[in-house]
Amino acid sequence: MPGASHLELLTGNRLVALGALDAGCRFFSGYPITPSSEIYQTMMGELPARGGLALAAPDEITALAYCVGASLTGQKAMTATSGPGWCLMIETVQYAVMTETPVVIAVVQRLGPSTGGATQGAQGDVLLTQYCTSGSYTIPVLAPSNCRECYELTQAAFYWSERLRTPVILLSDKEVGMTSESVNLDSLNRWPVVERKPFSNNSARFRTYACDCLEDPPNFAAVGGRARVVATGSVHDQEGRLRKNAPEVLELLIHLQAKIDAHAAEIVLVEEEPCEDADLLIVSYGISARAGRAATRQLRAEGRRAAFLQIKSLFPVPKREIVRAAAGSKRVLVVEENLTGQYASVLEPIVGSDRLVRVNGIGHMITPGEILDRVETA
Amino acid sequence: MSTPYVKRDSTLPYCKGCGHGVVLRALSEALEKLEIPPAELAIVTDIGCVGLADAQFATPHTIHTTHGRSTAFAGGLSLADSVLGEGKLKPVVLIGDGGAMIGLNHLVNAALLNLDVTVLVHNNFLFGMTGGQNSAFTPLEFVTSTTQAGNTTPPLDLAQCLLAARAPFVARQLATDRNLADVLAQAISHRGFAIVEILELCTAYATRWNALTGAQLKQVADRCGFQLGILRAEQRPMFADSYREMAARVRPKAPRSIRVGGSHARLAQPVEVILAGTAGERVQTAALLLGQAAMQAGLHVTLKSDNPVTQGTGFSVSEVILSEQEILFTGIEQPDVIIIVSGDGLSELERNGIFERVQQETLILADTSLALPDVPGRVVRLPLRKTAGVNLAALVGVVRWIEMSRILPLEAFWEALEAQFGAIATPLKAKLSQNTGTEPVTVPTN
Numbered sequence: 001m002p003g004a005s006h007l008e009l010l011t012g013n014r015l016v017a018l019g020a021l022d023a024g025c026r027f028f029s030g031y032p033i034t035p036s037s038e039i040y041q042t043m044m045g046e047l048p049a050r051g052g053l054a055l056a057a058p059d060e061i062t063a064l065a066y067c068v069g070a071s072l073t074g075q076k077a078m079t080a081t082s083g084p085g086w087c088l089m090i091e092t093v094q095y096a097v098m099t100e101t102p103v104v105i106a107v108v109q110r111l112g113p114s115t116g117g118a119t120q121g122a123q124g125d126v127l128l129t130q131y132c133t134s135g136s137y138t139i140p141v142l143a144p145s146n147c148r149e150c151y152e153l154t155q156a157a158f159y160w161s162e163r164l165r166t167p168v169i170l171l172s173d174k175e176v177g178m179t180s181e182s183v184n185l186d187s188l189n190r191w192p193v194v195e196r197k198p199f200s201n202n203s204a205r206f207r208t209y210a211c212d213c214l215e216d217p218p219n220f221a222a223v224g225g226r227a228r229v230v231a232t233g234s235v236h237d238q239e240g241r242l243r244k245n246a247p248e249v250l251e252l253l254i255h256l257q258a259k260i261d262a263h264a265a266e267i268v269l270v271e272e273e274p275c276e277d278a279d280l281l282i283v284s285y286g287i288s289a290r291a292g293r294a295a296t297r298q299l300r301a302e303g304r305r306a307a308f309l310q311i312k313s314l315f316p317v318p319k320r321e322i323v324r325a326a327a328g329s330k331r332v333l334v335v336e337e338n339l340t341g342q343y344a345s346v347l348e349p350i351v352g353s354d355r356l357v358r359v360n361g362i363g364h365m366i367t368p369g370e371i372l373d374r375v376e377t378a
Numbered sequence: 379m380s381t382p383y384v385k386r387d388s389t390l391p392y393c394k395g396c397g398h399g400v401v402l403r404a405l406s407e408a409l410e411k412l413e414i415p416p417a418e419l420a421i422v423t424d425i426g427c428v429g430l431a432d433a434q435f436a437t438p439h440t441i442h443t444t445h446g447r448s449t450a451f452a453g454g455l456s457l458a459d460s461v462l463g464e465g466k467l468k469p470v471v472l473i474g475d476g477g478a479m480i481g482l483n484h485l486v487n488a489a490l491l492n493l494d495v496t497v498l499v500h501n502n503f504l505f506g507m508t509g510g511q512n513s514a515f516t517p518l519e520f521v522t523s524t525t526q527a528g529n530t531t532p533p534l535d536l537a538q539c540l541l542a543a544r545a546p547f548v549a550r551q552l553a554t555d556r557n558l559a560d561v562l563a564q565a566i567s568h569r570g571f572a573i574v575e576i577l578e579l580c581t582a583y584a585t586r587w588n589a590l591t592g593a594q595l596k597q598v599a600d601r602c603g604f605q606l607g608i609l610r611a612e613q614r615p616m617f618a619d620s621y622r623e624m625a626a627r628v629r630p631k632a633p634r635s636i637r638v639g640g641s642h643a644r645l646a647q648p649v650e651v652i653l654a655g656t657a658g659e660r661v662q663t664a665a666l667l668l669g670q671a672a673m674q675a676g677l678h679v680t681l682k683s684d685n686p687v688t689q690g691t692g693f694s695v696s697e698v699i700l701s702e703q704e705i706l707f708t709g710i711e712q713p714d715v716i717i718i719v720s721g722d723g724l725s726e727l728e729r730n731g732i733f734e735r736v737q738q739e740t741l742i743l744a745d746t747s748l749a750l751p752d753v754p755g756r757v758v759r760l761p762l763r764k765t766a767g768v769n770l771a772a773l774v775g776v777v778r779w780i781e782m783s784r785i786l787p788l789e790a791f792w793e794a795l796e797a798q799f800g801a802i803a804t805p806l807k808a809k810l811s812q813n814t815g816t817e818p819v820t821v822p823t824n
Contacts, residue, residue: 071454180666
């Protein structure tokens with residue numbers, strides 16, 4: 001690493017915390033759980049001295065509810081957990097979806113189900129993080145594969161959370177979160193720091209959920225400010241009043257999905273290693289993307305026409321990029337560390353089941369060798 | 379105030395005689411008396427009939443939340459406002475007995491933290507909105523739709539529970555109390571966490587199935603052994619006070635950068651190192667210093683550690699990869715070096731099947747006391763545990779390997795040691811450099 005000037009040996013979890021701080025996160029509430037605890041500890045160590053607030057919650061439900069409450073006053077807020085804690089947060093993440101409250105949740109996956117294996121990695125919460133709302137509303141999910149991406153995607157998470165007023169999940173895992181890597185902090189990419197679009201028309205009466213169009217979030221006013229906020233997790237009209245099945249109410253439910261769909265193309269984060277006339281595409285994300293990339297390079301070194309696609313923004317699903325990357329490939333290998341091929345099930349209708357090959361495993365990181373074996377046998 | 383918080387002539391969405399309406403009127407009266415600017419007030423409602431109350435307010439912020447969680451959301455509002463904002467916002471939580479039980483943890487935490495939140499628990503002894511089911515607050519012998527032969531479980535004494543949680547203001551009142559508005563005003567104006575449990579009767583279910591009227595609320599309370607009135611009104615520092623004081627004492631941690639200056643041996647392939655020992659014997663520190671030294675020498679590094687769930691006993695195993703190129707796969711497939719400094723570490727490696735992956739070229743650097751399995755590889759025995767004591771054995775192992783392999787200059791390791799240990803680095807270095815008089819012994823393998 002010649003010319004590097006600011007090198008540190010840091011874990012992915014620490015880079016998540018540093019990314020959050022640089023994104024302007026001012027509020028963190030956490031509860032200890034392996035393998036995410038270092039994010040919590042770092043924020044507890046750093047936020048007080050930087051003018052922010054970090055505190056211990058008595059459980060994960062409270063942790064996220066404190067964050068949502070803080071976000072309602074206009075603060076950028078975050079929590080971090082793992083599978084068992086995420087289960088407890090699902091009730092409150094739905095509230096954040098419904099009330100259009102920005103919040104970032106780092107889910108550092110471990111082996112499940114239940115308490116599973118605290119110190120064992122896994123990519124088994126992909127569908128649990130995505131399909132956690134009644135109504136299956138799309139929650140942006142970003143999956144880093146290394147320290148650099150932990151930093152950058154955490155900032156991206158804040159960016160989209162604030163811009164679209166939605167919870168965003170940073171989906172890491174034990175091996176990404178707890179492995180230290182040599183990182184050049186000066187070379188990390190910074191995301192623009194955004195603020196929610198404020199309600200500013202002093203002559204107009206503020207209506208909490210009034211949007212200019214279905215595709216954009218409403219303007220924001222803080223609880224505690226002059227404009228009166230009427231927030232609710234129940235079906236509501238633009239004023240925030242509980243209404244049953246009125247057209248305006250249903251339109252707002254449609255809006256919750258439409259604002260994500262409308263920005264899906266902008267949210268896309270993928271990294272390709274293309275190959276001319278590729279007949280094989282290896283698709284992966286998170287920790288498995290590293291093995292996928294290594295396997296692809298090995299194949300290329302052997303003269304094989306293999307391309308690689310790392311998906312960083314798992315949801316909304318970057319369909320166009322996947323279709324484009326898979327065009328011409330006879331086989332599309334989807335590599336992920338879970339039992340059934342969770343993201344493969346999402347990709348199957350896009351690439352077609354006849355050419356989709358699942359490369360799965362649990363209990364250990366999928367190795368480049370395992371992928372290469374599947375290339376030969378599948 | 380010219381505009382009342384809840385209009386005096388408004389029709390409330392509650393049954394005739396329901397205590398919820400009485401409490402709501404008393405709350406409005408209390409707020410008017412206190413003249414709290416509506417912008418500085420947040421009415422936070424829970425689920426149940428009580429959750430309809432927010433719609434009755436025309437001027438303050440209202441937040442209608444999920445079942446039992448109202449206090450936690452209100453806590454978030456208060457935390458952010460009191461520490462990061464202007465510290466003017468007063469959240470008032472309206473919650474029922476069902477919500478108080480499902481969210482008991484939130485009440486206890488808000489009380490312990492002493493958040494600036496007032497909670498009004500509308501305790502009508504049952505779940506009204508869902509059909510009169512019993513709650514954790516239902517008195518003994520009380521008939522509900524789910525205790526048709528009379529309740530047999532004693533009710534929770536919430537006020538005592540919150541007193542135990544060090545809530546600085548705790549009161550229990552009857553909905554029929556004439557001074558209810560005054561007590562609510564006192565609770566809301568209390569600086570810090572305040573809870574008022576208000577006993578009421580659900581006219582849809584409680585009075586239908588139990589021979590009771592509002593006039594008998596006091597008897598119900600007595601039979602439950604509930605104390606009435608203001609049970610505590612004390613001052614203690616709020617969370618925001620203590621937090622600000624703490625925050626003023628701390629400084630951000632200065633990042634410790636690694637200066638790249640050294641050189642390293644030419645590595646055709648990444649070098650995979652396993653360091654195995656006993657938890658608490660600085661195995662992870664040794665691995666960290668090796669990683670930092672390698673970075674200083676210009677290499678890419680990954681480092682991961684494993685130990686049993688309990689942090690201070692049993693094995694401790696660290697894996698370090700050193701590479702000239704960016705490291706993609708971070709697992710160790712075929713270790714180049716295994717440094718074993720204790721029996722705990724050896725057992726874990728055997729359990730993990732590491733030795734099955736050992737090659738002829740693998741260097742195994744082990745303490746002389748250990749009985750190694752028969753494996754290929756170059757075995758080097760050294761008195762790692764005796765050189766400078768067991769707590770430095772892992773560090774000794776790393777130093778010896780750097781000396782032997784010459785992959786990176788030992789100076790880089792000493793720099794990392796100094797950065798980590800400061801003043802004590804010098805005596806540590808002396809200990810680690812001790813010549814034990816034992817030359818490395820290479821044992822031929824079978």
